[in-house]
Amino acid sequence: MKRIADSTVRRLSMYLRYLEDLDTRGQATASSDELAHLCGTTPAQVRKDLSFFGSFGKRGLGYPVHELTAHLREILGLGQEWKVIIVGAGKIGAALANYRGFRQRGFTVVGVYDSDPAKVGTPWGASTVRAMQDLTTDVAREGASIAVLAIPSENAQAVVDTIVGAGIRAILNFAPTQITVPPHVSLKSVNMAMELEGLSFALTNAELIDQGAA
Amino acid sequence: MKRIADSTVRRLSMYLRYLEDLDTRGQATASSDELAHLCGTTPAQVRKDLSFFGSFGKRGLGYPVHELTAHLREILGLGQEWKVIIVGAGKIGAALANYRGFRQRGFTVVGVYDSDPAKVGTPWGASTVRAMQDLTTDVAREGASIAVLAIPSENAQAVVDTIVGAGIRAILNFAPTQITVPPHVSLKSVNMAMELEGLSFALTNAELIDQGAA
DNA sequence: AGGTGTGAATTATTTCACAGCG
DNA sequence: CGCTGTGAAATAATTCACACCT
Secondary structure: OOOEOHHHHHHHHHHHHHHHHHHHOOOOEEOHHHHHHHHOOOHHHHHHHHHOOOOOOEOOOEEEHHHHHHHHHHHOOOOOOEEEEEEOOOHHHHHHHHOHHHHHOOEEEEEEEEOOOOOOOOEEOOEEOEEHHHHHHHHHHHOOOEEEEOOOOOOHHHHHHHHHHHOOOEEEEOOOOOOOOOOOOEEEEOOHHHHHHHHHHHHHOHHHEOOOOO | OOOEOHHHHHHHHHHHHHHHHHHHOOOOEEOHHHHHHHHOOOHHHHHHHHHOOOOOOEOOOEEEHHHHHHHHHHHOOOOOOEEEEEEOOOHHHHHHHHOHHHHHOOEEEEEEEEOOOOOOOOEEOOEEOEEHHHHHHHHHHHOOOEEEEOOOOOOHHHHHHHHHHOOOOEEEEOOOOOOOOOOOOEEEEOOHHHHHHHHHHHHHOHHHEOOOOO
16 A cells, blocks of 8 residues: 655645635535645645545535545544643643644643653643653553653653653654654654754755745 | 755754764764764765765765864854744744744844734733834844744734735744745744644554654 | 546655765 | 765656546
8 A cells, every 4th residue: 555645644634724614614615726725735736645545526526625624534533532641841832732723633632741840730721730750650541642742852762762661652742852763653843943944044045945935 | 056955954954953962072073874873864865965065074084073063054044143033922932932942043032023912011031022013113123034923823824914024034934824925035834733633644544654753 | 618536757855876085 | 994975776756637527
C-alpha cells in the first residue's frame, strides 16, 4: 500500500477546516477548484490528495461537502476522542490548553505536568498541575496517547524517554531540540526559532527564495 | 541564481543551533557526519546544503565550528536586529514574547497590539498593550519588519492587510486560516490543529505513514 | 457543459558515489 | 588516509492533460 506524505496529511487537515465552514453555511457541494482556492493550493492537488483515499466526488458536480467532511474526519482519525497530556506548565502549555480548536476536534487534555515543585499543585483550569512522578501511572489509568512537550531543551530527551515508557504514542514537541523516539511513536516538532529564522532569511535574501508563501 | 528550498533553510537553522552548542563547548571542527547525526539528517544533505552558499569545510578535517557559525548567522540574516511586533495579546502572544530564543537571536519585540479595548493599556512586560489604531504609525517610526499574528481566524485577513499596508514585510501566522499576502511579503504559518491532526492520522493509520519522525 | 480520477510528464529534493584536496 | 564538494542517479511531490462520467 502506498505511503502517504506528510504534506498530503497537512492538506487534508486544511480541506477539512474549510469544508466544515462550507458545511455550516449549508453549501452542498464544492469543486476541487473552489477547495483549492480556499486552501491556497491547486485543483489537481486537491483531487490527487483525495483520490488516495477513495472516489468521493461526482463528475460534473464536485464533492458533496457534508459527506466529504465526514470522510476526512474518519481518515484523520478524528472519529474518536484523543486524550492528551501537556508536559510543561509554562506559557506555551497554557496557550495550548486554552486553544479552542483543541477540544473542538476531539482532543481532551487529561493532565498537565511540571517538574518544578513550585508549580505542582497550582490551579490549572478545572484541574491542578501534577508532578512528573505521577505521569506514568496517570497515563496508564487515563489511557492518554498524545503528549505535548512544552519544556526547555535541557532534559527534553529524558522527559521523552519517560513519557514513551509510560505508553504515549505521539508527541508534539515545542522544545527547540532534536529528540529521538522509537519507531512506533510519532513525532512532530514545532520550532519557533526555525520559523523566525526562515523569515529573517527571506527578508535578507529575497531573490533566493523559493516562493513567498507558506 | 538557484532558488533555495524552504526545507534547506530550516536545516541551516538547525545546523546553527547545534554549531553554537559545539562552539560554546570549544569544539574547533565538526564533520558533516557529526552535524548530520546531531540534527537527524544525512552527511550528504549537510554538505549539499552548505555548498549552496560556499566552501566552508576543509577536506580531511571537517568544518571550522566557529567560522561556520558566523557564516550561517550571516546567511540567515541574523547579523542584524529584527524588530518584531506581536498582534494579539492573548496566551500565544504571551508565550512568544516570553520565548528566550527570540531575543537571543536578535529579534526584539517593539510592540504588542490588540483590538480588544479591555486589553489596551494593560501592562505587558516592560511596556503596555497598544491599540490597533497606533500600529501603522508605530511600525513606521520603529522600523519593524516582522509581525507575529496571534489572533483568531475571524478577521485575520483584514489585520494582515493593515499590517502589510503599514510596511511589515514578514509574517509568522498562528491563526488557523489561509491568508494571502503580496509577493514582496514573506509568510509562514504555524497551525496547531494541523499538527495535532497529523498525529491523530499517524496513530490511526500507522501503516500508511511516510516515516515516524519530524 | 462541467468537473472528477488518474497515468504520464515535470519539477523538486534527497541520496549516491567518487574525484580531489589537505 | 579522511572528509569535502559536486555531478549524476534515484526518489518524491506536483502539475498536466485528457478519458470518462453525470
